[in-house]
Structure formats: structure tokens, C-alpha cells
Amino acid sequence: MAKPTEIPGLEPGTPLSVAGPLLVRARLDDVRRYEAAAVGTGDGEPDVDAVHDMRIATRRLRAALQLFGRGDLAALEDEVKALQDALGEVRDGQVQRRWFERHARRQDGGGRLAAWAGGGLPRASKRLRRAIRGWQGAVAPSIARAADDAAGKGRLQGKRLAKEVRARLATLKRRLAAARDARSPRKVHRLRIAAKKLRYVAxxxxxxxxxxxxxxxxxxxxxxxxLGDLHDTDVRIERLERLARRGQRRERRAARATLAVLHEERAREARALRRELSRWREERVVRALRRGFSRGGRRVKLGVKVAAAANGHAADAPAA
Structure with a gap:
């Protein structure tokens, strides 16, 4: 996953009136970096990596608008969300098609499920091209003009931003409790969204x-x-269950065979998630993270299990 652009010179004492516009413009530039590749050439499918990275960049831009935006600038978040949704439709189709290409040939005997998973990509790609044209023509220039409105009182290491982080931590804590058994796809998804939003604010x-x-x-x-692994599997199961009920005969047979594999995979991923959630509970990670934003931004001391898990994954951060 591409990293956000760093801004040299920002420090705890930087006023928000300086930092806010700089961070919004940096996040805007990160989105614009992928425009050409995400549009693609002719009527062809957009570049997979560009769609992925641009989608993440739009989420980061929305986080900046939520944190720093006021007036007209804050109102533009809905326009960024529309672009994010168009990117997400293409991204989801590409991810599912790739999984079926790699894992489901034995079950469907010739890639029928991969073709089915990617069947909506041509229309989704057209919608994405229209969305990017609208973004280029109106939305991105409007954000650039209104970026100076991303001001506000205080400084980067101030009470306002600390309060925002603690509020998102409170949401994460509630979602952690709701999803603790990892059985409900909806609750797992809500926890995943809360974790993403917290990450982009951090x-x-x-x-x-x-x-x-x-x-x-x-x-x-x-x-x-x-959370990402389990969510992707839940999406595949939901879609295949529909195909098993409504598809043609060969598709129904292939879907049922693949569903058996996916349910086993989900059970393994759910166990892995429950272990991770158990570590968060045992070591009171949310409380430790909250403390870091209540005492002048000191470094958080994580429990042994969570720290080891974090260090083991730090080199390959998950796609957001």
C-alpha cells in the first residue's frame, strides 16, 4: 500500500492554521497522482495497482477533510466519497476475479467463476472513467481552492486533535466488543471500517x-x-450463495463446490481474528492507545503479544 506524502517541518507545536492546509493539499496531490493510470487507455480496464492506491488516497483525503475541513471544504467530502465508491466497485471486481482465477479452477473446471466475478468490470470501469472526469473538472480544483479553509484553532499536539482520536478509539472499542466472536459479517465489516478510519486519522x-x-x-x-482477509471471504460467500440459487446449472454446481472450500477458509480466518481480538482484550490495547493521546503524545507501550504481532506485520501493512 502506498504511503501518504510526508510534509517536512511539521511538529507538535505547528499551528493548525498552517498544518491543516498543508495536509489537505498533500492528500489531494496523493489522489491526483493516480488519475491517468486509473482512467486506463481507450475502453480497457484500469490499472489494478492504480485503482487500489487511488482508492486508499481518497479515503485519506476524506479523513483530512473530516479533521480539518470547514464550510465549503467540508461539504466537498461527499464528492470525494462518490469517487471512492466508483473506485471501490472496480477494485472489488478485480480482487474477486483474481481470487477465483487462483483458487477456484479446480472447483469450476475452467474459470467460469472467475469470468462471472469479473463480469461487471466493463460497466464499472466506464462509471469510474466518468467519475474521474468529473473529479478532474470540478471536485479537485474546488478542493485546491478551498484548502486554505482547513485551518482552525490550536496546534498539532493540541486538545482538539487528541479529542478526535479518542472519539474514534471509543468507536473502535464498541465495535471490538460487538465483533468478538467473528461470526457476523456485518459486525466484522463495521469493525474493519472503524479501524481504517482510526488509521487514517493517526x-x-x-x-x-x-x-x-x-x-x-x-x-x-x-x-x-x-479483518481484511475475513471481509473478502465474506463477500465471496455472499455472492456465491446468490449464484448457487439463481445461476445456470453449471454455475450453481461450481458455486456449491467452491462454497464448501470458502466456508472452511472462513472458519480458519475467524479463528485467527478471534485470537487477535483476544490479544487486544487481554492487554487492554485500547486503553493503552488512549493514554498516549491523554499525556502529551508519549510513545505507547503495547503488551508483549500485541507488540510481537505488530512487529511481525509491520513490513507489510494490509491494503486498506
Whole structure:
């Protein structure tokens, strides 16, 4: 996953009136970096990596608008969300098709399920090209013009940003409790979204709370990986169950055979997620992370199990 652009010179004492516009413009530039590759050439499918990275960049931009945006700038978040949704439709099709290409040939005897998984990509790609044209023509220039509105009172290591982080931690804590048995796809998905939003805010406030934010990002890496694996499997199961009910005869047979494999895979991934959630409970990770944003941004000391898990995954942060 591509990293966000770093801004030299930001530090805990930097005023938000300086840091806010700089961070919004940096996140905007990160989205614009992938425009050409995500559009693709002619009527062809957009580049897989560009779609993935641009989608993450739009999420980071939305986090910046939520944290720093006011007035017209804050109102533009919905437009960024529309672009993110168009990217997500293409990305989801590409991810599912790739999985079936790699894992389901034995069950469907010739790649029928891979073709089915990618069947909506031509239409999704057209919608994405339209969305990017609208983004280029109106939305991105509007964000660039309104970036100076990303101001506000205080400084990077101030009460306002610390309060925002603690609020998102509170949401994460509730979602952790709700998803603790990893049985409900909806609850797992809600926890995944809460972890993502917390991560993007932690990236934004890292210059102000360097120790605390780094500890938070390290703790979130293995949790996000487990949640992402399980979510992707849940999406495949949901779609294949529909195909098993409504598809043609050969498709129904292939779907049922692949579903048996996927249910076994989900059971393994659910066990891995439950172990990760158990570590968070045993070592009271949320409380430790909250403390880091209550005491001047000191570095968070994670429990032994969570720290080991974070270090083991830090080199390969999960796709967001």
C-alpha cells in the first residue's frame, strides 16, 4: 500500500492554521497522482495497482477533510466519497476475479467463476472513467481552492486533535466488543471500517503525537490484516450463495463446490481474528492507545503479544 506524502517541518507545536492546509493539499496531490493510470487507455480496464492506491488516497483525503475541513471544504467530502465508491466497485471486481482465477479452477473446471466475478468490470470501469472526469473538472480544483479553509484553532499536539482520536478509539472499542466472536459479517465489516478510519486519522496527527501515533499504527496493522482477509471471504460467500440459487446449472454446481472450500477458509480466518481480538482484550490495547493521546503524545507501550504481532506485520501493512 502506498504511503501518504510526508510534509517536512511539521511538529507538535505547528499551528493548525498552517498544518491543516498543508495536509489537505498533500492528500489531494496523493489522489491526483493516480488519475491517468486509473482512467486506463481507450475502453480497457484500469490499472489494478492504480485503482487500489487511488482508492486508499481518497479515503485519506476524506479523513483530512473530516479533521480539518470547514464550510465549503467540508461539504466537498461527499464528492470525494462518490469517487471512492466508483473506485471501490472496480477494485472489488478485480480482487474477486483474481481470487477465483487462483483458487477456484479446480472447483469450476475452467474459470467460469472467475469470468462471472469479473463480469461487471466493463460497466464499472466506464462509471469510474466518468467519475474521474468529473473529479478532474470540478471536485479537485474546488478542493485546491478551498484548502486554505482547513485551518482552525490550536496546534498539532493540541486538545482538539487528541479529542478526535479518542472519539474514534471509543468507536473502535464498541465495535471490538460487538465483533468478538467473528461470526457476523456485518459486525466484522463495521469493525474493519472503524479501524481504517482510526488509521487514517493517526497518520494525519502523527507529526503532533509521534510516539502515540506510531504505537497506534503498529497495533492496527495485524488487526486490519485479519479483518481484511475475513471481509473478502465474506463477500465471496455472499455472492456465491446468490449464484448457487439463481445461476445456470453449471454455475450453481461450481458455486456449491467452491462454497464448501470458502466456508472452511472462513472458519480458519475467524479463528485467527478471534485470537487477535483476544490479544487486544487481554492487554487492554485500547486503553493503552488512549493514554498516549491523554499525556502529551508519549510513545505507547503495547503488551508483549500485541507488540510481537505488530512487529511481525509491520513490513507489510494490509491494503486498506
Amino acid at each position: 497518520e494525519l496527527v502523527e507529526p503532533g503525537f509521534p510516539g502515540a501515533a506510531k504505537g497506534m499504527l503498529a497495533a492496527l496493522v495485524p488487526l486490519q490484516e485479519r
